[in-house]
Amino acid sequence: MKKLVLVSLMILLAVSIITAGSTITIKGSDTLVRLGQRWAEEYMKKNPGVIIQVSGGGSGTGIAALLNGTTDICEASRDMKSKEYKLAEKKGFKPVRYSVALDGIAVFINKDMPIKELSLAQLKGIYTDAITNWKEIGGPDHLIILYGRENNSGTYAFFKKQVLDREDYADRTQTLPGTAAVVNAVAKDKWGIGYGGIAWAKGVKFVAVKKDDTTKAVIPTSESVSSGAYPISRELYWFFSSEPTGEMKKFLDWALSEEGQQIAEEVDYVPLPKK
């Protein structure tokens, strides 16, 4: 009897060691978490025995986790800051970056707002409080209600850099924890305007954006982001603490393959341009 218990314990131990060897943790950007989860599901279906755990928290959170060694893959919707690269160097490793998909930042308004297009300059004015009334940009006479993301979000940082020319957001911007919350608020607020990844924006109206007054306004779609015609787009990254090997390498290659990119498109991200 004792022997039996001992043997079964040893088997259990062996099994747990084998499976523990192929557990991959992914952490980071809230923009990417949905794609990460879909990839993980599909990959686990194809490769039983591999366990992939995906969680969000923001690009900054993910990068911090990578630096602290608590995650294998960090999903980020922005590049690492030079301070973060330096910190990694101090800890003795060199993070490796891969683009895994593209994302456009859509600007959206309530369905009842009769505005079709805005220029980057107008958007900057709106979010820096230089333009405060809808009538200044061709809408009805009412205060513009600003919605945005919390300042730990990669989307916040990207929009600030790309659209606001690094100026500050208006203090009165209502910041919400997650793009889904921004979309929800704008869907319910007639005077609201918000921004976020194009994958999330259901139930609100996209604004066509033009670079300046001479160019044509473009609605964010998969094609316009992929071709570079839409002016507010970005690359989404995976960071590794070193060049990935083994199961992680296989997972990365699969995500970048046609099949993986197909899944990215299914959940409304933009696949990488084919090489």
Place this chain on the structure above:
Amino acid sequence: MSFKPKSRIKEFLGEKIIAITAFSALLAIILIFAFIFKESLPIFYDAEIQEEASLNKMTFKQEYIEGRDPKWSWQPNSDIPKYSLLPLFIGTLKAALVAMLFAIPLGVGAAIYSAEFASRRMREMIKPVIELLAGIPSVVLGFFALIVLATFLQDFFNFTYRLNAVNAGIALGIAVIPIIFTMAEDAMTSVPQSLRDAALALGASPWQVSLTVVLPTALPGIAAGIVLGFGRAIGETMIVLMASGNAAIISGSITDSIRTISATIAAELAEVVFGSAHYNVIFFLGTILFIFTFIVNMGGELVLRRLKERFQGKII
């Protein structure tokens, strides 16, 4: 029954172990405070940090861009980081104030009914149900306020800003009601029966008894509940993070968006660069929050002690 000598040692050890557990809680509090405070110290001596965030810069209006009006502003992720604490203080107090305005009448009213007028069966139903409110995770309350309550309030009152101090305050109030209710109810039910009997014997009606005898006697207990509820409202994080709009502005109106200290810590700590001015300021905010809730909770305890003395007839 006689003790064997061996059991003396056991007794001695048992006593010491229990003493250690009691002191470990005390030690934990002291260590936590020391750590938080230590991380905020560079604000007071590091010249490089003070360049961005000195006490002066955090307190008074600053002229950030030459020629523009000086202002209070919380923009830590800016090219010119701005760390005014005043908008955060005002936001925190506004949320707590609305929460108390909402929770005190409801909590105390429910306690008076439950302790004085409800039938035994009714009381056995009301008490657990209200106390169940305390068990709702704050993230659920926050989500409810963000999606449902905000829409309802905006349709009803036509607020300009969908997420504001009223919205967050009501959701906070729901979290605070059980605290006020439980403490007030306990205080009222523990008023000695002899006091009630005496008043009734002198010809007072049940309404008069509860209003002129029970309520004044239990007042310290009710006050303690209110104070502890206030402490909770100040420190509560998830609800305000989701329901308040998180806009750091200075305004006297409770229908504007607010940003509280606790929500700021929760939202920004994950992103902050270790050892930067921003990092130190966030820990400084944590220190302030710690001291403030500590004082508030201690105040609550002191009031409670007074209540006990009153029941024992030491003071009137």
